[in-house]
Amino acid sequence: MYDTIVSFLVYINDCLKKGTCVSCLIKLRVIMQIYLVGGAVRDELLHRPIKERDWVVVGTTPEHMLRLGFKPVGKDFPVFLHPNTHEEYALARTERKVGKGYKGFTFHTDPKVTLKDDLMRRDLTINAMAKDDQGHLIDPYGGQKDLSAKLLRHVSDAFQEDPVRILRTARFASKLPNFTLHPYTVQLMRAMVKSGEVNALVKERVWQEWVRALAEKKPQRFFEVLRQVHALDILFPAIQRCPQMLTRLTQASRVTDSTRLRFAALLSPLASKEIVNLCRCYRVPNCYADLAELSSREYQHYLDFNIHRAKDILCFLTAMDALRRADRFKDALDLYRILDERSNVDKTHSLLFQAVLTIKSVNTDALVSQGLRGLDFAQALERKRIAAIELLLKA
Numbered sequence: 234m235y236d237t238i239v240s241f242l243v244y245i246n247d248c249l250k251k252g253t254c255v256s257c258l259i260k261l262r263v264i265m266q267i268y269l270v271g272g273a274v275r276d277e278l279l280h281r282p283i284k285e286r287d288w289v290v291v292g293t294t295p296e297h298m299l300r301l302g303f304k305p306v307g308k309d310f311p312v313f314l315h316p317n318t319h320e321e322y323a324l325a326r327t328e329r330k331v332g333k334g335y336k337g338f339t340f341h342t343d344p345k346v347t348l349k350d351d352l353m354r355r356d357l358t359i360n361a362m363a364k365d366d367q368g369h370l371i372d373p374y375g376g377q378k379d380l381s382a383k384l385l386r387h388v389s390d391a392f393q394e395d396p397v398r399i400l401r402t403a404r405f406a407s408k409l410p411n412f413t414l415h416p417y418t419v420q421l422m423r424a425m426v427k428s429g430e431v432n433a434l435v436k437e438r439v440w441q442e443w444v445r446a447l448a449e450k451k452p453q454r455f456f457e458v459l460r461q462v463h464a465l466d467i468l469f470p471a472i473q474r475c476p477q478m479l480t481r482l483t484q485a486s487r488v489t490d491s492t493r494l495r496f497a498a499l500l501s502p503l504a505s506k507e508i509v510n511l512c513r514c515y516r517v518p519n520c521y522a523d524l525a526e527l528s529s530r531e532y533q534h535y536l537d538f539n540i541h542r543a544k545d546i547l548c549f550l551t552a553m554d555a556l557r558r559a560d561r562f563k564d565a566l567d568l569y570r571i572l573d574e575r576s577n578v579d580k581t582h583s584l585l586f587q588a589v590l591t592i593k594s595v596n597t598d599a600l601v602s603q604g605l606r607g608l609d610f611a612q613a614l615e616r617k618r619i620a621a622i623e624l625l626l627k628a
């Protein structure tokens with residue numbers, strides 16, 4: 234309320250300075266209004282926790298927002314951060330794409346753009362609802378109806394302005410797995426794919442949506458929708474080629490929420506080199522890429538080594554870099570637990586963890602005092618470690 238009054242007074246002051254009379258302003262309905270929009274409205278109606286709140290501001294200018302103390306953000310849009318809450322406030326706009334050479338506030342905004350205009354240019358009807366400060370829902374494009382009908386439907390042809398929406402829609406399908414795509418939305422997305430829009434997607438943006446989809450209820454639906462709109466072959470040809478990848482992802486998502494494990498499970502049928510290339514292509518962070526590459530590379534080793542032979546155990550732990558990368562080793566074993574159907578998995582894993590502790594406790598003082606160095610030291614240490622694991626196996 235305080236914000237509204239302050240902004241009102243600042244705005245009136247600005248306009249009076251420019252020579253506009255108050256009654257004209259009211260007639261023109263250009264006095265600033267703020268609405269809650271997008272995901273927060275959708276999630277509230279779905280009775281889901283609200284992650285962040287986005288606001289749209291109607292009837293004002295960037296200059297006015299700055300005078301109110303809002304901080305400008307973003308490269309492309311007239312978006313500001315609230316000085317206290319740091320939530321995002323975007324000016325209502327009809328154009329989302331800006332020309333080249335855009336800098337700071339040289340974009341075009343117009344205080345006469347209405348809330349309805351702004352909502353029409355959003356992606357899906359379920360994301361194109363707003364709430365005013367009295368809590369009234371503003372839903373000009375049937376978002377609520379589509380929520381009840383469990384439909385992902387584009388709001389208007391403006392959907393095509395942004396190819397990221399193909400990924401977003403696929404992600405929403407993984408978040409809301411019992412929702413289906415409206416046939417016209419499928420058509421529109423296919424047309425966008427056909428016209429080459431998907432090829433223009435920035436790789437990091439693909440990864441952002443991909444990893445968010447991995448955190449959702451049914452991550453495999455992200456890829457199924459991409460396949461449905463003919464984008465899978467372009468973005469993820471490996472998944473198009475190898476159905477086992479989605480089977481592994483489905484398996485993993487039933488038992489773990491970890492996006493790193495889900496990612497590694499998805500990529501697990503691929504050869505190590507393919508994983509490296511795919512991760513490089515999408516600039517996948519190392520903590521994801523490393524686990525996926527290592528666990529795929531060593532899976533056969535894991536299946537084949539003899540758990541009753543100390544030397545085999547040491548060799549496997551060394552290949553996994555288990556001593557130095559304990560967390561990654563644990564993640565890899567968690568993944569193997571998902572993939573490995575043998576009955577003795579628990580016993581094997583518990584022995585492996587004990588073997589790591591055993592190796593760590595091997596005292597190297599004697600080797601140092603013997604003056605061993607280099608290869609001699611390494612070989613003597615290996616013998617000591619094998620002996621320690623043998624004792625463990627006999628225990």
Ligand code: CTP
Nearest residue numbers: 271272273284287354355356360361395397398
């Ligand atoms: N939006 C859009 N097109 C995009 C990105 C966003 O139309 N490419 C609109 C949608 O109305 C969306 C809102 O901007 O609801 C906010 O976007 P964002 O915060 O990125 O996503 P949410 O819809 O809030 O989804 P989530 O809660 O999953 O982040």
